[in-house]
Amino acid sequence: ISLAGQSGPLVGPLVGGALTTYVSWRWIFFINVPFALTAALLAASLFPTTTKPVRTSFDFPGFLLVGIGMALLVFGMDSLAARDAMGWIIAGELGLAIAILALAAFYCLRSRNPLLDLNLLRIRTFRISFLTGGGLDTIGLSSVVFLLPLMFQLGFGMSAVQAGSLTFVAAIGSLLIRFFMPRVLNRFGFRRVLIFNTPVAACLVAGFALMQESAPTWIVLAYIFVFGMFRSVQWASTGNLSYSDIAPEQLSRFSALYYILWQLAVAISVGLAAALLSLLAGGGHASINDFRILFIIEGLITLCALFAYLKLTPQDGAHVSGHGAPMSTE
Structure with a gap:
């Protein structure tokens, strides 16, 4: 349910870098207009109305x-x-x-x-997957979208297009792993996947601190590709677990709260990363070592989500993942 929102920030550096380099930085904002209009028209024409809408006053x-x-x-x-x-x-x-x-x-x-039904946070699986656990790993993992292109440009001297063409492969990894996620969740369940994947994703975030300007391009691409895969596993798992115990009549309120909290976590992620980078740089220009320290910090923030996921049970979300039941191959 969150693939589009998560793939956008991954493709953004490539598109934004190309627009900034070859057109104008203003088009980073203008390009959103036709996309938004197209999405609105498609939503109006493709999304069925199965029930009569209940009108409520706007909050x-x-x-x-x-x-x-x-x-x-x-x-x-x-x-x-x-x-x-x-x-x-x-x-x-x-x-x-x-x-x-x-x-x-x-x-x-x-x-x-x-406007936002915060009572939904009383649902344990939603609270863990999107607040106490998912909130932390979103802050840590989302920071890479901001920090990595910046490190490539300020630390390694790349252009915006060059940096975007490298980070873009994370989107490819994210998309490819999605085809296997139903089988992975069916085989292992949400708890085992998140307990295994969270430390791996945290190590991959911290691992960007080891990246060298002299590293072969294919190694950099491979590492970013693998990071994209494991980040997608994390977000696909938490995204699907978050609505596993949501009743059908709560879905509209869940969607509003889900995306507001998601955007809040991303805003905190970028703002915190920018603030820490400025603090490490001492008010001057950030050095490559400042980025290395910050990637380690972001990896530790991601790892802290593990404490919340340990509170999950093997049965949590089983009716969504199908864990414990044979998966149809048809």
Whole structure:
């Protein structure tokens, strides 16, 4: 369910690098318009309406609280990486963002028809796969999309197109492994897959610290390809487990909460990585060693998700993965 949203950031560096190099950086934003319009038309024409929609009033107060809180959080995380930002401004933005988001959470828990149904987090499999576990590994794994092209350009002296053409192979690995995920989950179940894959993915993130400018291109490509495969295993597993105990009537509210939390985790991931990189660089230009330290930190953050996945049981999500039942080959 999350393949498109996860593949986009992987393809982004290649497309963005080409647009920046050969057209204009402004087209990084303009190109989203035709894609969005096409997606809206396809959704309207292809998605069936099987039930009569139930009309509810739009949660405008919840929309304002969540929107303002998220915007302030993004501004605050961005200010952390800015060299000329004053400390009291950063503290004010982040403090106000946390306060407004806390108020938004309180409001959503008490509202009759909230914009975000936070009560869904009481479902254990959703909470583990997307908050206590999935939130941490999303922060660690998503940072690679930001840090790796930056390291190739600032540390290794590559152009935006060259960096994008290398990181793009992670998308190929992500797509290919998806064909095997139903069988993998059916054979091993969510718990065993996540307990095995999380340390491997964490090591692969930390392993970028060992990358050298003199390394042969085929080794770099192979490593990024393997990373893309294991990251896809992680996100395919948590994405499918997250909705395994969601009732049909809760799916619309689940979708809204899922993608808001996903975007929040990605924003925190990029903002935290940028802030730590600026801190390591001491306000100057980041060196290759700064990137190496940061990749190790991101690997440790990813590894921390393992503590949450250890709380899963072999039966969690079995009715989705088919674990314990023979898989049809037809």
